[in-house]
Amino acid sequence: MIFEVAIADRVRTVSVVRKGALLHVALDGRMHIVDARRIDESSLSMLVQSGAEGTPVRSLDASVATQAVAGDFDVHVAGRTVPVQVRQAGSFGRQSKGGTGAHGAGPQRVTSPMPGKIVRVLVKAGDQVTARQGLVVVEAMKMENELRAARDGRVRELSVTEGQSVDAGTVLLVVE
Amino acid sequence: MKKVLIANRGEIAVRVIRACRDMGLHAVAIYSECDRAALHVRLADEAWPVGPSAPRESYLRIDKIIEVARQSGADAVHPGYGFLAENADFAAACRDAGLIFIGPSPEAITLMGSKTAARQAAINAGVPVVPGSDEPIAEQAPDAEVLKVAERIGYPLMLKAVAGGGGKGMRMVAAPADLPGALRAARSEALSAFGDGAVYLERRILSPRHIEVQLLGDHHGTVLPFVERECSIQRRHQKVVEESPSLAVSPEVRRRMTTAAAAVAKSVGYTNAGTIEFLLDGDGSFYFLEMNTRLQVEHPITEMVTGVDLVQWQIRIARGERLTLDPESLLTPRAHAIECRIYAEDPENGFLPSPGRIQGLRVPQGPGVRDDSGAYQGGEVPIFYDPMISKLITWGDTRDHALQRMRRALSEYEVRGIRTTLPFFKWILEDVDFKAGRFDTSFIDRKLGSNGATTLQGIAPEHEDLAAIAAVVHLFTTPPATAATVAHVPSRWRDAGRVDALR
Numbered sequence: 151m152i153f154e155v156a157i158a159d160r161v162r163t164v165s166v167v168r169k170g171a172l173l174h175v176a177l178d179g180r181m182h183i184v185d186a187r188r189i190d191e192s193s194l195s196m197l198v199q200s201g202a203e204g205t206p207v208r209s210l211d212a213s214v215a216t217q218a219v220a221g222d223f224d225v226h227v228a229g230r231t232v233p234v235q236v237r238q239a240g241s242f243g244r245q246s247k248g249g250t251g252a253h254g255a256g257p258q259r260v261t262s263p264m265p266g267k268i269v270r271v272l273v274k275a276g277d278q279v280t281a282r283q284g285l286v287v288v289e290a291m292k293m294e295n296e297l298r299a300a301r302d303g304r305v306r307e308l309s310v311t312e313g314q315s316v317d318a319g320t321v322l323l324v325v326e
Numbered sequence: 327m328k329k330v331l332i333a334n335r336g337e338i339a340v341r342v343i344r345a346c347r348d349m350g351l352h353a354v355a356i357y358s359e360c361d362r363a364a365l366h367v368r369l370a371d372e373a374w375p376v377g378p379s380a381p382r383e384s385y386l387r388i389d390k391i392i393e394v395a396r397q398s399g400a401d402a403v404h405p406g407y408g409f410l411a412e413n414a415d416f417a418a419a420c421r422d423a424g425l426i427f428i429g430p431s432p433e434a435i436t437l438m439g440s441k442t443a444a445r446q447a448a449i450n451a452g453v454p455v456v457p458g459s460d461e462p463i464a465e466q467a468p469d470a471e472v473l474k475v476a477e478r479i480g481y482p483l484m485l486k487a488v489a490g491g492g493g494k495g496m497r498m499v500a501a502p503a504d505l506p507g508a509l510r511a512a513r514s515e516a517l518s519a520f521g522d523g524a525v526y527l528e529r530r531i532l533s534p535r536h537i538e539v540q541l542l543g544d545h546h547g548t549v550l551p552f553v554e555r556e557c558s559i560q561r562r563h564q565k566v567v568e569e570s571p572s573l574a575v576s577p578e579v580r581r582r583m584t585t586a587a588a589a590v591a592k593s594v595g596y597t598n599a600g601t602i603e604f605l606l607d608g609d610g611s612f613y614f615l616e617m618n619t620r621l622q623v624e625h626p627i628t629e630m631v632t633g634v635d636l637v638q639w640q641i642r643i644a645r646g647e648r649l650t651l652d653p654e655s656l657l658t659p660r661a662h663a664i665e666c667r668i669y670a671e672d673p674e675n676g677f678l679p680s681p682g683r684i685q686g687l688r689v690p691q692g693p694g695v696r697d698d699s700g701a702y703q704g705g706e707v708p709i710f711y712d713p714m715i716s717k718l719i720t721w722g723d724t725r726d727h728a729l730q731r732m733r734r735a736l737s738e739y740e741v742r743g744i745r746t747t748l749p750f751f752k753w754i755l756e757d758v759d760f761k762a763g764r765f766d767t768s769f770i771d772r773k774l775g776s777n778g779a780t781t782l783q784g785i786a787p788e789h790e791d792l793a794a795i796a797a798v799v800h801l802f803t804t805p806p807a808t809a810a811t812v813a814h815v816p817s818r819w820r821d822a823g824r825v826d827a828l829r
Contacts, residue, residue, distance in 0.1 A: 151802060153797075153798050153801070155793075155794040155797060155798065157790040157793060157794060158785075158790070160790070162790075162791070162794045164794050164795065164798045166798050166799065166802045173799060173802065173803075175795050175798065175799065177791055177794060177795060182795055184795065184799055186799050186803055188803060190686075191804070192685060192686050192742065192800075193686065194796065194799060194800060194803070196795075196796065196799065198792070198795065210792060210796070212792075212793075212796035212799075212800070213686055213688075213740060213742055214742075214796070214797060214800050215685045215686060215742035215743040216685065216743075223797055223800075224742065224743075224745075225793040225796050225797050225800075226740050226742055227789070227792050227793050227796050228789055228792055229737050229752070230749070230783045230785055230789050230793075231745070231748075231749065231783065232785055232789060232790060232793035234793050234794060234797045236797050236798065236801060263672070263675065263678050263680065264678065264679050264680060264681055264682070264709065265681065265709055266709065290679050290681065290709050295676070295678050295679070318682065
């Protein structure tokens with residue numbers, strides 16, 4: 151099977167096939183031999199060899215947590231929490247390049263990171279905004295949090311109003 | 327005393343339940359709507375609902391809590407910290423209902439809860455205070471009047487809520503021009519947090535350390551101070567890392583500071599657990615800041631270096647027992663302990679709150695590690711309350727030993743499904759100034775400011791590769807029946823996964 155994995159602003163192509171008890175994982179053409187054991191429904195123990203026979207085998211515990219958007223995960227591995235987006239092969243290519251998150255060059259979908267209430271909308275549809283400009287203020291856990299533009303652009307699809315309650319992952323507006 | 331009602335939630339309710347268990351006492355929990363399945367409810371002997379999720383309608387409802395105490399047959403109430411812990415009306419309502427309040431008297435709470443009255447108490451006990459306004463500044467006082475008081479004290483200064491705590495209603499003012507804006511903000515914050523918009527002014531001590539002294543006082547006139555806690559590592563005036571003892575406190579300063587703390591508590595007839603906070607200057611002079619009339623969040627580090635169970639002693643004191651602890655041993659740390667407060671906040675994203683379901687949890691274990699937590703796998707972090715989910719404490723023979731254990735414990739700690747401040751602590755513990763003990767109360771804000779745009783975790787391409795491999799292996803090996811619930815993946819590759827699994 152072939153997947154595309156987007157992390158930060160880079161898309162990696164990853165293929166995986168089973169060879170006996172082992173998995174052969176090719177990441178952008180480089181082969182990793184993985185002995186994977188399931189610990190529970192979201193955790194794995196992986197022994198990973200990333201080169202010819204004789205190279206060290208790394209022992210890695212890896213766990214995933216699902217996010218509000220389908221196909222998005224937090225992967226916990228090597229003491230770090232890495233947000234990843236996994237799609238079937240070809241998916242990212244069909245969209246405007248990198249148009250899936252705040253880091254790429256495409257539209258930025260500003261989503262609410264938590265359930266809360268919209269206390270202020272600081273822009274109107276059609277407004278020109280600059281990077282780090284405040285867009286919407288969401289109140290949750292007794293704190294007001296200002297969501298900001300990741301880059302320069304124009305506000306499109308403003309879909310919330312002040313006073314409205316939103317769930318985690320709700321798209322509030324799009325900056326293009 | 328046989329049955330204790332715990333008027334709180336989260337990790338501190340769990341902590342108090344454990345102390346009750348250790349003493350053979352029954353523990354009664356209360357819970358709001360969203361806390362039905364919270365850990366403190368699950369661990370208690372009895373649990374009673376007290377209302378909807380909003381604190382005002384549940385954990386702050388004095389009438390309902392007293393009613394539950396009566397119905398359950400509890401004979402004592404422990405308030406924990408936060409919520410009603412420093413509410414004199416609650417302590418009085420317990421007393422009026424014939425319940426033992428495990429804490430100080432309502433009179434002591436009222437007196438020390440007013441920052442200006444507490445300052446006066448310190449002055450009367452001969453303890454130095456930071457120069458500032460002697461009287462509270464009324465909510466309606468015009469700017470011109472406040473500017474006049476500020477002139478006398480001198481800039482930079484701190485503007486603080488009289489009823490304040492936890493950094494709310496607090497502002498730094500560098501120059502007269504900033505005062506009106508800061509005054510508006512502090513008053514409105516104080517009004518919404520404490521229902522009291524009165525503020526006062528204090529001169530700002532440059533590069534101070536925040537050092538505090540734990541006390542226990544019994545009902546027979548004995549007040550005993552403990553070795554100090556170092557609480558300078560703060561973010562937006564909220565403590566995030568604490569340790570004991572402090573590198574900045576010499577035995578001579580410790581002697582003077584703990585004696586001063588005990589003198590203040592004695593002068594107001596203080597009983598049960600309390601903490602006196604000081605600012606420590608670079609030259610060893612210290613100033614009384616305020617008294618917290620409750621158990622502190624960071625009490626475990628004191629327990630770790632002295633071997634004293636503070637919550638158990640709170641209960642024993644409330645039962646009328648005499649303090650039989652050896653005063654010298656309380657001032658002689660037997661280890662070094664450090665605590666990290668783990669919050670459901672995303673440090674990579676401006677510390678945005680991150681409530682939600684804890685999908686997975688791996689808690690560190692092994693020598694020198696303690697985790698005081700209200701979290702469990704499958705549990706929810708609600709949006710209504712303080713986002714602290716646990717306190718991780720480590721101890722060792724020396725500071726380095728304790729820090730090394732903290733690094734190890736943090737590397738084992740995993741909270742999945744929500745973002746937490748764990749990466750933030752890993753980052754602090756690698757900081758060269760932190761390691762050397764060179765810091766003051768502005769340390770975190772300064773370090774975060776100079777960190778710029780880079781992530782705290784330092785995710786390298788190699789880590790991204792491993793994450794990509796792990797994500798793909800996870801999807802590839804997930805049994806098809808659970809794939810839908812685990813991954814919420816688009817249907818086409820769920821189907822592909824099924825096909826592959828059948829091969």
